[in-house]
Amino acid sequence: MAAWRVHAYGALAELRLDEARVPPLRAADELLVRVHSSSLNPLDVAMIGGYGRHALNVLRALEGARGGSGAGGAGVEFPLVVGRDFAGEVVAAGAATRLGRGARVWGALPPHWPGAHAQYVVVKERWAGEAPSAGAMAGSPAAGGALYAALTACSALRVAGLAGGRGGRGRRVLLLGLGGVGHAALQLLARRGFDTLVGCAGELAERARAAGASAALDRHAPDYAEQLAASGPYEVILDCAGLGGWEASARDRRWRFERYVTLTTPLLRYMDEWGSVLGGAAAAAELARQSAAAAAAAPRGFPPPHVRWAYFYPRAEDIELLRRLASRDQLAVCVERAWGWREAGAAYARAAQGHARGKLLIDFAAS
Template sequence: MLHSASRKVGRGFLGNSVRIGVNVFQNDTCRKISTSSRKQTVMPAWVIDRYGNNSMLRFTKNSLFPILHYPNEVMIKVHASSLNPIDVSMRNGYGAAMLNMRRDPLNIKAAGNEFPLILGRDVSGVIMETGLNVSHFKPGDEVWAAVPPWKQGTLAEFVVASANEVAHKPKGVSHCQAAALPYVALTAWSALVNTGGLKKDNCKGKRILILGGSGGVGTFAIQLMKAWGAHVTTTCAEAAVSFLKDLGADHVIDYKARSVEKQLKDLKTFDFVLDNVGGHTEHWALNLLKPWSGATYVTLVAPFVLNTDRLGIADGMVRSGITMGSKVLKSFTLGYMMVFLLKILFK
């Protein structure tokens, strides 16, 4: 049964966007969708209509204009966006099974599935419209944000985000610079600080190893750890060695020169390892930690998402639980702490 009502839920300066209608669908659950009477109904965006390689990317000028569904949301006019490894993975279908559980069913029901899907997680731009529950932002504010992967992305003219996913852009940073930071910075912070317990007061003199230091997460992690006084060792290809040294890394290892495992075993053990590489690294990287000292190994390459894609949600969760649980228990017996950080949420 469909009921309709009308009330003010948003404010902004996008044409006729102040008064927004609210349709309330009453079925098993009651949901509210806000729709706008604004003149603009479509916008340019990069989308995919199915998963695959780069040939799946399609530029269109007729992507549906986003709307504020809830009063805690904001609309951002995109000035700059950036690409992350997660965007490439999502284009291939990585995480589709799990993400479709989180996507707003209102958006999926409109098309019958998640397509056309707009990629892109980072954005820097200007607030164009705010929901009535938003008090920290107003139209015209310059902001930056990291949009979660279960939402439509930022490779478009406009994007809608929850206010708690947005922050005011630093005045000394351009939109292009700002758009390069949010997702990788949040990933690095989550791995190092929230998960690893590292902070300014306890980093001085600690030996940190960052496997795969030349990517966005790695370069941010190097600079943060050096700013907090840690000794940083990292790995990369030869072309990035001088770049990472310029960022402050104390010891940079070219993983292609010879076995990176052997090169690292010749060094003193580490207090913390951040693994951006995965694969076979975890088989030997744990042995690089100081045993029985509270040393921690955090990997961004967890099997959970791949297992749910391959086996389905239920079987994937069971398989992942067994795999990760056995690895964590093994690390405890060796005197280390191993933590899996869910890649799709951050990187």
């Protein structure tokens, strides 16, 4: 098969289109999928530069020790194939799988697993599910760019305490950022009836309102901070804009909220620098400091807020929920551009520039 791979960490110049062996099934719960489409996420570019290498190699080694596929073998790091989500067709299935040969599927892969920017990928069945069979996403390359962002959004809402129990009526949420994760999170919040205010670039305001935002504030407006403060209080502030946990204490005392959830954390960076134990301890200490700072900055008479960190996590229940929503056109993916798989180098170059206004797709059905 053909695969986009890097053989050493560094710049995108390390990336090349290689001939590679089709990965074998190594466990009864695995599927071999012919990839039809996949997307580029900021994590893919960061991983090529070496981000998360320590923690991910620990996970690869553990996977190899259990006899899993790891990165092509026990503890193998290179060649590295990135690409976290995909849509495609099952061409071989392990004995313990429910999905069989010929099934149209979509899925998302954890960062330590071999990626989907290849013509074939092996995936644990619990990280995949039946692809939408109805709605605008059915048969569309956009399905290959949906799940990594949407599953990350599901995880963030769970961490924020917004995913289960009572609905969203009467509960106000501030969503910062309208990239892939933010757009998915907004649609999930709107579906459950949350009053969601979005802070985003002005040109994305119409998209935010179409996806269910009660209002959209232009983050470039000179009075943006004042508008955010005046629009509160919020039950949750959800940071999908890369601001990080310290932003929870960066505003004045009119900044009123109960929980601040961010997807931007130093955990993998600290583990890269200091190893698993010391890096994990340093990250835990920083999270505690962020919460303490947010509590100290809270207005008098308002309960002290706290900071939480959220991460991508693939759950079979979430994948099925997202399939149902997509089939009813209640989950959409905004696409900036799709490239044929032989031209994927240009897609990586675009991803490295940042500030994409939609998903960047690799379409394996196009030459």
